[in-house]
Amino acid sequence: MQSDPVKMAHRKKNTPAQVQSGSKNAFTETPVVKGPNMDSLGFQAMDSNVPGLSQVILKNLNMKSYDEYRSAMEGKKPGAEFGIRSYFEMFQKMEDTFKFCAECKKLPESLPNPKSLRRCKRAQLCELYISAILPVGDIPFPTASWTKRIQEVRDWEDWLSMQEALDEKLGAILTGRYMHILWANAGKPKPEEAELVESIKRVTTDFVSRPATIGLGLHAFRIDPYAKPIVEHVVGASHVETLNARVTDYDELSRVFPKHQGVEVVMVGVDVVDGPIMRPPLVAFGPRERVYLSSYRGLYHDFWESQVETRQANRPDLVVGFHPGFHAYPDLMENWLPTLLLLRDYNIPSVFTVYSEQELKYSLKISMELEMRITGCGANPFASLKPEQAYSNPNKPPVYCNSHYFTFCGLSGSPDEGESEGGEGEND
Known part of the structure; x- marks a missing residue:
């Protein structure tokens, strides 16, 4: 008999606030979180x-x-x-x-x-x-609905080829107010126009990478946003993600899947900060063709107990972890363990990203030790092209956000429930 994952990984330090089912104020009660951020x-x-x-x-x-x-x-x-x-x-x-x-x-x-x-x-x-990255008033530039299915978009060149009036949009950024402010204050020679254009493209991919990776996860598990409203939980959300998260950025999902039935994205993590998306998740589904963002400050297994189990939040169709980092620090892994076991034992389709192939190997090793059923892994076609230099160690080569990914669902050795990497559905 399979044990409850939350009880199996009993928490000594992280005790959730008492929340009564059906209480209108349940979401506002804050769990006690003592784990590292x-x-x-x-x-x-x-x-x-x-x-x-x-x-x-x-x-x-x-x-x-x-x-x-x-x-x-x-x-x-x-x-x-x-x-x-x-x-x-x-x-x-x-x-x-x-x-x-x-x-x-x-x-x-x-x-x-x-x-x-x-x-x-x-x-x-x-x-x-x-x-x-300074001209955030212009970046990311407005994008068009995808004219190709997600499995046909092999790289960012394919994505850029779908953008209407791309030259005009890039030109407006080059001659815009923020670009003028940038070079008036940077104290550096202004690069050639071609170099600036490529830089703008790289920065734009950094904004689009997260929603496009969510689309990749939906496709990998054959979750059809045209058939019903979709609920996604972003676990381990950072303060940067929630501070900068805008519905306009995640509306890229509406461009990946035009005329979808509705998408809800809930960001959950101890690093979540107050901002426009610090609001309760939906109990009923939102309007069609729209993306609804909300957030919850706390550990995911606390969120599950206090919100999902009490029906204050919807059960997810997909869970996404952007750079969870559980391979790097024992203290961080201690807080991730109940969440990983919960996702495993409740058979939640999940996609996690990492910064490099080496991190992917470490993360896969830990996942397999936890007997998680790995359903796919590899280089992410929607990795950010903006290099991230670890300025504490400049001799290391730069890394890229969401460089690699792996997907998992359930226990290893469990029956295949139809998930497949790169499978094609009617509406993919």
Whole structure:
């Protein structure tokens, strides 16, 4: 007899708030979450590579501690000196985070001659792409409905070929207000137009990557958005995802599947921050051809107990984890374990992404040790093309968001329920 996954992975530290079924205020009650968040782990990783680098970043933000940073990310009132006053100051302080020796990993004040530091070419390229993200008022540019089925879109060139009036849209960004502000404050020579166009394309793929990957997961499990409304849960959602999440970005799902029956996306994670999507999930399904975004701050198995089991939220058709990172930190894996077992034992179709092929191997190894049935894996055709440089370790090659993925559903050795990688349905 199969045991309940939540009871099987009993939580010692993370006790959910008491929620009564049917209570109108159930969603507003906050679970007690004591697990690590990705921000704190990121600060630890920086200091392990370059001791003191996290303090440089906090200083650049006019903060004294990580607690102040976290408070600001959660939407609480920051200190009077928090933030950056101008675009010029922003670029100067961004450069400060790159000022350390790539060989010995020491900050300038720890070197006998700080002026001897020279900028490497890789850092220059990284600064170029960081600069390109500034014109967020124009990016991503408006996109058109997909004229090809998702399995026919093999790469971003195929996606770009479906965009109407692409040259005009890119030209408007190049000559727009935000691009003018960028090069008036960056303190760097403006690149050639062709180079800027390619940079804009790369940044745009970063916005589209997440909804397109969700579409990939729906296709992989033959979940048909034309047959019924679809519910997706994004587990381990970061503060960046929820802070920047806009319905307009996830409306790309409406372009992947034009005239769908309705899509609901619920972002769940301890790093979720207050914002426009901090609202309850739907109990009934939303309107056709629309995407509804909501979020929940807490661990996914707490969300399942307090919201799904009490019917305050709908059971998901698909669960998506963007860069869960459970392979990297034991403390993080401790919090992920009940969620992974829950997804496994309740046979929830799931797709997770990672930054590299090496991370994919580690994640697959852990998943197989947990006897999860892997249904597919490989390079993601919708990986972001925007390189992410680990500035705490500049000698490492850049990585790309959602570079690789793997899908799983149920226990290994369990009967195949019809999921197939790359299968074609009538409405795919």
